[in-house]
Amino acid sequence: MLLALLVLALITAALAAPAIVRAVSRRTHALGAGRRRAHRPDAIAYDPGRERRAEQRARQLLRSCVNDEEWGMYRDLGFIRVDGRKRAGRRGGEPSEVAGQAAAGRPGSEAPPAPYAYLVYPHKPILAYVPGSGQLLSEYCVEFPDLTSGGSGRLPASDDVLAKWMALTSDESRVIGRANMHLVGRQLDPARVRRDLWRLSEWERRRGNRGSVEARRA
Amino acid sequence: MIQIKFLRMKPGHGEVLLAEGDPRVREEEERLVEEFRRQLDEGMWAAVPTENPGSGRREARMVRDYSDIPLQAERVIFFPRAAGG
Numbered sequence: 107m108l109l110a111l112l113v114l115a116l117i118t119a120a121l122a123a124p125a126i127v128r129a130v131s132r133r134t135h136a137l138g139a140g141r142r143r144a145h146r147p148d149a150i151a152y153d154p155g156r157e158r159r160a161e162q163r164a165r166q167l168l169r170s171c172v173n174d175e176e177w178g179m180y181r182d183l184g185f186i187r188v189d190g191r192k193r194a195g196r197r198g199g200e201p202s203e204v205a206g207q208a209a210a211g212r213p214g215s216e217a218p219p220a221p222y223a224y225l226v227y228p229h230k231p232i233l234a235y236v237p238g239s240g241q242l243l244s245e246y247c248v249e250f251p252d253l254t255s256g257g258s259g260r261l262p263a264s265d266d267v268l269a270k271w272m273a274l275t276s277d278e279s280r281v282i283g284r285a286n287m288h289l290v291g292r293q294l295d296p297a298r299v300r301r302d303l304w305r306l307s308e309w310e311r312r313r314g315n316r317g318s319v320e321a322r323r324a
Numbered sequence: 325m326i327q328i329k330f331l332r333m334k335p336g337h338g339e340v341l342l343a344e345g346d347p348r349v350r351e352e353e354e355r356l357v358e359e360f361r362r363q364l365d366e367g368m369w370a371a372v373p374t375e376n377p378g379s380g381r382r383e384a385r386m387v388r389d390y391s392d393i394p395l396q397a398e399r400v401i402f403f404p405r406a407a408g409g
Contacts, residue, residue: 163338171373247409265333269403272371275383286408
């Protein structure tokens with residue numbers, strides 16, 4: 107009788123052993139992860155309220171830096187157009203060079219004020235295009251990661267737009283040189299970009315800005 | 325009195341006031357210079373928003389040294405350097 111009970115206990119222990127090992131292992135991993143989280147100073151939980159307040163402040167800062175037209179564009183359309191600063195055909199691979207070729211192929215295209223322009227979206231690549239023809243040139247993938255602060259290191263959306271605007275209007279070559287250039291379509295949907303250009307032309311037409319290239323094309 | 329503000333874009337905060345002072349006052353200018361260098365050492369870019377008084381066109385001017393800050397500037401905005409995304 108005693109022998110039978112002993113055998114039964116051994117069989118039960120052998121059957122339960124894998125489940126016990128798995129439970130102990132899970133518990134050990136959970137404790138380790140908790141300790142790692144506790145010791146990592148940059149582990150800041152996502153707080154939607156804080157992010158919303160940050161975005162509100164960022165919008166105020168953006169509004170105070172750009173002109174009324176650019177602010178209205180961002181508020182109504184969600185992006186800002188920035189005219190290219192460089193003359194066409196200076197350096198290979200840059201929008202000015204491609205736009206120069208495009209302009210040369212168009213009849214009656216004598217030196218428009220801005221041979222190329224950029225659409226600046228928050229947390230998306232900068233898009234270069236030719237305002238006169240609507241030709242999409244390329245997308246420039248660029249980020250402004252803050253590696254010194256905790257959390258994601260990602261600026262609020264309006265700060266990202268302002269950073270791109272400041273970089274493009276002050277030192278276009280430097281920011282374009284640091285960006286990864288791709289054909290349009292890698293991250294931005296060409297159909298959506300064309301729709302945005304149409305929205306921009308309609309927006310400018312409604313504002314009475316008939317002098318702009320987009321409004322004339324509409 | 326000319327006051328200049330140093331602002332920095334920060335994730336999760338929007339802009340943060342780093343320093344403020346009158347560059348004509350020696351102690352305040354020293355503090356501004358120190359803060360400017362610290363930000364550049366941390367890898368920030370610095371830009372001054374400007375407005376062309378004639379055309380009204382607004383743009384930014386990148387500054388790489390404290391002495392590059394225009395005299396009439398009211399603020400300098402620090403933001404992280406661009407990197408390929």
